[in-house]
Amino acid sequence: MTLVYPVQSLAAHPPRLSPGYKSTVKRSPSKPLIPMRHTLSELTGPVYGHETVRENDHDLTVQGKGEPLGERIIVHGHVLDEDGRGVPNTLVELWQANACGRYVHVVDQHPAPLDPNFTGAGRAQSDAEGYYRFITIKPGAYPWGNHHNAWRPAHIHFSVFGHSFVSRLVTQMYFPGDPLFPFDPIFNSVTDEKARNRMVSAFDLENTKPDWALCYRFNIVLRGRNATPTETK
């Protein structure tokens, strides 16, 4: 079955059942998924214009009364498809822990301080070529209950729409050289090393702003129409 968006691209994703990440055990389907052709319902997707994103939604350091604490960073990159074509005017949503590794969420009881000037939520729209840019605070690592002494590497959650409902992607951006990588079952649920490394941002000296903020580049690659994946598994 030839699909408009080839399913071979999906091989890069983690298996839904990844027992090292315990919560997958009861939340992954036990029956095979049913293949089907993409119809217009799958090939179209929501379109949100500039009215969705306000002027400062991409800057998480100006949402409070004062500046949030922590290391100010620029996170930018290219939303593109597998063939290298930029994905223009698409909504990019981001959420993250604060510099201390604490989320603004009632369920997060990690005994680290909340920052009254940091919500950790932002939105941007990719430009006409597919580029996006956020200003935020480098998130801290934090503990979680998966296993003894489990810590998540510092990460920023990203949600991207793309051209169709089947190009939808939710992922996490990591920081280069994190010592927690070998121990994190969520990061390592992606079994292919090259694929895993696509979730790691690159330090970007060229776009680091002198006397102001370090910059990280994170390109986000979505499924492409009639893409010809070079990766085989």
Added chain:
Amino acid sequence: MQQEKPDGVTPSQTVGPYFAYGLTSNGKYDWNDAFGNNLVTSDTSGDRIRVEGTVFDGDGAPVVDCMLEIWQADAQGRFSDPQDKRALTNSTFKGFGRVGTDAKGGYAFDTIKPGQVADPDGKPQAPHIVLAVFARGMLLHLYSRIYFDGEAANAADPVLALVPADRRATLIATRQPGGGNAVYRFDIHLQGDKETVFFDV
């Protein structure tokens, strides 16, 4: 800037337990609420419906930190996307909704009953809503479809026909008794005997 061809897609990761304030309109950040669980706009035509249900895990326990997204055509079967070349919608109906489950694993969408959309061969599909399910413990979201009971077109729907007969009911929202706008129940079982059919798309 010349972009080199990437060596594959960016892998998916779980939405985690803390998406609510970033992705849903009841979050802590004062979004301008571009989308939520009410898709109906003042100029939307069609039959107003509510689709509601509960999300369950493999133990039958409610999933209280699940995020659902729906995508659908308007009542005339048109998508609010310029890639739908047939005819543009005549309303501000966007066709996209998102909601987080509540403390009991429940959710609801207020929308309109979608019209019929043709499959790639031009054969009409029965009215349906495309569903994406995200949650902590789900490394990659799942796709399903919500169909409607009492719909004659279900019998000839080319996608339902791919589903083993004994599992088709998991895709069909059941009309609830009562007057007013129609309410349909669509529970989602992530795993197990009652497992909802998910599609490999």
